[in-house]
Amino acid sequence: MKKNKILILCSFLLVSLILAACGTRVLPSGWPGIAVDGDTVYVANEAHVYALQQSNGLERWRFPAEPERNINFFAAPTLTDDDQLLVGSYNRSNGNGFLLFSLDASSGDEIWRDDSASNRYIGSPLATEDSIFAPNSDSYLYKLNLSGNPDLDPDWPIKSQEPLWASPVFDGETIFLPAMDHYLYAINAESGTLSWDPLDLGGALASAPTLDPDGTLYISSFGEEVYAINSRNGAIEWQFSTEDWVWGSPALANDVVYFGDLSGNFYAVNASNGNEKWHLEADGAITGKPLVHEGMIYFVTEAGSLYAVIADTNGEIDWRQSHDDEEAKFYGSPLLTGDLIMVSTGGLDKIVIAYDLDGNEIWSLDPNN
Secondary structure, eight states: OHHHHHHHHHTTOOOHHHHHHHTSOOOOSSOOEEEEETTEEEEEEBTEEEEEETTTOOEEEEESSSOOTTOOBOSOOEEOTTSEEEEEBSSOOTTSOOOEEEEETTTOOEEEEEOOOSSOOOSOOEEOSSEEEEEOTTSEEEEEETTSOBOOOTTOSEEOSSOOOSOOEEOSSEEEEEOTTSEEEEEETTTOOEEEEEEEOSSOOOSOOEEOTTSEEEEEETTTEEEEEETTTOOEEEEEEOSSOOOSOOEEETTEEEEEOTTSEEEEEETTTOOEEEEEEOSSOOOSOOEEETTEEEEEETTTEEEEEETTTTSOEEEEEEOSSTTOEEEEEEEEETTEEEEEEESSSOSEEEEETTSOEEEEEOTTO
16 A cells, blocks of 8 residues: 555655655546535636536536646635635746635635735635634644735744645634644634643644534544544544555544545544444545445545445445546545535546435536536
């Protein structure tokens, strides 16, 4: 699985030395980022951000209307309470820096742009009631108000020791920020001060924590561990060892934590004590957060498969839908909108596929048609 790890990292890191070490064709710079809201699906992929009708995939708008030199998108968009759609660029824009865009969610019109960052956006921004917190690969967490004006407090932006690839989460007072420097940071959203000492989790942190209403954070790492952490003081309540890196965020449902690793192992772990309930072996690397819905668990693999697993069993697979194109690769987290599951793809002309809850393909987005 070492090769698979490198392939996935190559999809983010456009560095010639690393690409040469891969010994394979150049992959896309990332996989499409998806967000859903009501009857609209938002997709960030390469030159455009798309708004699609949930039921049939028809395009409502795209931004920009025509491709603009060096602007690319991969981070999943974030919707604010006042109907802004926030999305960061993956490439420098015409020498003007890496941009965070605010779009009108209904029309796709640009509202504002911020050029504070000096590197690409991989993680999605966090939007609270009155602020935006945007993690960037330049190692800074930027704070802006909803009008796009940066916070000028000298404690902002917050800097980690390595790039920020993951989205932060918020409990109403504290921001929990994972970083590639192995540390989880707990930051007061108003003051920018640390709520507790940064917690070293022994491996790079590339995905958002999952926050239980009881105050427990569940977070995965490239250190082949998943942790349960007390969000109030940073104490580790338990840790669970996996066979490989864990990229995607854990999912939590009915006191069970679900997650997969890059060797294709999918785990169900007791949320209270970290004891394994069951695990199964899938057909490829798992890079996203599972979707749990009405007693079913859905996850995708790099081998191009969508799995449906019955939650109240020892990992019984209800069905598996494998794409008939051997080049198909499914990345990221499947998302539910209405009664459809949205899957982000790589290796295909299609960049998003919508499946029904029985695994039947309903529609797909091919941006070239």
